[in-house]
Amino acid sequence: MSRKIDASRRNFLRNASVMSLVGASGVPFALNLLTMGAAAAQTTSDYKAIVCLFLSGGNDHANTVLATDPTSWTSYTSVRTTSEAGSIALPAVGMAGGILPVVPNTVQTGREFGLHPSLGPLKDLFDAGRAGIVANVGPLIMPTTRAQYRAQSVALPPKLFSHNDQQSLWQSYKPEGATFGWGGRMGDLLASMNTNTTFTSISASGNAVFLAGQTINQYQVNASGAVPIGGITGSLFGAPAGSNPLQAIVAGSRANVFERDHAAIVKRSIDAQGVLSTAMLPAGASGVADPTQYTNPNTGALANNSLATQLQTVARVIGGRGGLGARRQIFFVSMGGFDTHDFEKTNHSDLMAKLAHALSYFDTTLSTLGGADLRSQVTLFTASDFGRTFTSNGDGTDHGWGSHHFVVGGAVKGKDIYGTFPVTGLNHDQDVGSGSLLPAISVDQYGGTMAKWFGLSDTQIADVFPNIVNFPNRDLGFMA
Missing domain, CATH: 3.40.720 (Alkaline Phosphatase, subunit A)
Known part of the structure; x- marks a missing residue:
């Protein structure tokens, strides 16, 4: 029973951290991630990778x-x-x-x-x-x-x-x-698939x-995992909230078609970095052991x-x-x-x-x-x-x-x-x-x-x- 409770707690914390990572602008992307967990048990048995x-x-x-x-x-x-x-x-x-x-x-x-x-x-x-x-x-x-x-x-x-x-x-x-x-x-x-x-x-x-x-x-x-865009999260030039206006600048909506496409790509990058950083296992003893x-x-x-x-x-x-x-x-x-x-x-x-x-x-x-x-x-x-x-x-x-x-x-x-x-x-x-x-x-x-x-x-x-x-x-x- 304790294993089930622990697993549920971990899932809750992981899903909550996704929401906080991607922010309000990434909510649809994050909600899409939450649906993945429900299907995970069905998909992982059919998983294949080529390297x-x-x-x-x-x-x-x-x-x-x-x-x-x-x-x-x-x-x-x-x-x-x-x-x-x-x-x-x-x-x-x-x-x-x-x-x-x-x-x-x-x-x-x-x-x-x-x-x-x-x-x-x-x-x-x-x-x-x-x-x-x-x-x-x-x-x-x-x-x-x-x-x-x-x-x-x-x-x-x-x-x-x-x-x-x-x-x-x-x-x-x-x-x-x-x-x-x-x-x-x-x-x-x-x-x-x-x-x-x-x-x-x-x-x-x-x-x-x-x-x-x-x-x-x-x-x-x-x-280090997913490669972030510098300054998007955390403080910026010493200002704790400085990353918020920067994210609005680089990923906000635009009238010009080229600017709009560029902003959409940047936004997807920001969202994807948040998702992958949360999903992938950590390096080290608590996740994937470091190579000797x-x-x-x-x-x-x-x-x-x-x-x-x-x-x-x-x-x-x-x-x-x-x-x-x-x-x-x-x-x-x-x-x-x-x-x-x-x-x-x-x-x-x-x-x-x-x-x-x-x-x-x-x-x-x-x-x-x-x-x-x-x-x-x-x-x-x-x-x-x-x-x-x-x-x-x-x-x-x-x-x-x-x-x-x-x-x-x-x-x-x-x-x-x-x-x-x-x-x-x-x-x-x-x-x-x-x-x-x-x-x-x-x-x-x-x-x-x-x-x-x-x-x-x-x-x-x-x-x-x-x-x-x-x-x-x-x-x-x-x-x-």
Whole structure:
């Protein structure tokens, strides 16, 4: 009985605080929020979220997921061992600090596999069946052979090997200048499942074309939560009531059509900030536990992990899904530093440690979020500008094309590698130069598989991923 009374008291206080936060001008918005609570129990069981983790700069896939069978390992070491000082080859399985072996459920004859030595926590997720690997993914318009690529006899993605263009292409099918992405388009189609569509598409890492829809706008948050407009609440220049006239100025009614539209946008921003600040769980022991520090594998020093902090923010928003009336949400987080032309072995090792630490933290956090295990309702996937060349420039690598990626979550059919793992070495059928991989799986297939789990119909998937009609296998099978 005491639990019911406490819960009712908490709901009352939360609803009352919403009213005080948004003020009189936001009463309709606040009243709309109050109706969300009544439906929360019905919507949260049907809740699903997709999280895009973008590795900016182009992750070196060949030192992330490796083939370790004798033939592959001989090719790997012969190409990537450049000099004792500049070698980018990793230590073998069984050596000190060596590659971590993984055994996928599906046998690829004659092949053995491993992960970067810094990916221990991610290996644990893989072995537990909550992480899978999708091999050799990249932007494609249609299935393409090396001969067709060389002859330019089929349509190819534009501006390959360019950072800005390939980041945009991964997120939106178009080079730099695109106005909407496939995460935003999924939001467009499923936003009606949310009581308040404002919180459908959320970035914890600044502006991302991935989240921009044709009708849905992305909402940006940071480690402090919703980003407020300065001076709208509290005192202003020492005057306790100074924020009231400022709010009337920036969000009041106007006769001019442009001023009226601007004021309406500002007012929505003020209202939304109040709603999200109240709904999302707090950081720390009373809400979503702060991430521990990770260990830098090069120095042994403990340090903060900004990626884990971004994922904490995502978890805090997910924890407030009932108060937001959300049943479908798309998130974006990112980490940079992957353009490893120099000092790759050292820098990439640190990046892999941060990645694995953050993913393990997110998995643990979701397992008890608000007293519920939400891991089967949240799927995270990695993306990156491109893979990198298999050859080295001395102590780094250059821009490539295809790359291996991770999908993490309780709904993932984990402990497996999806797609045929490419030949390790040079001058094979998927080498378009210097060991840069010609993708065997398109971004459309990769995203379309998650979109199906997310609830999109085949027709909607074809709308979101316009090139998927060119591929016979539209569901890669890695989602339950």
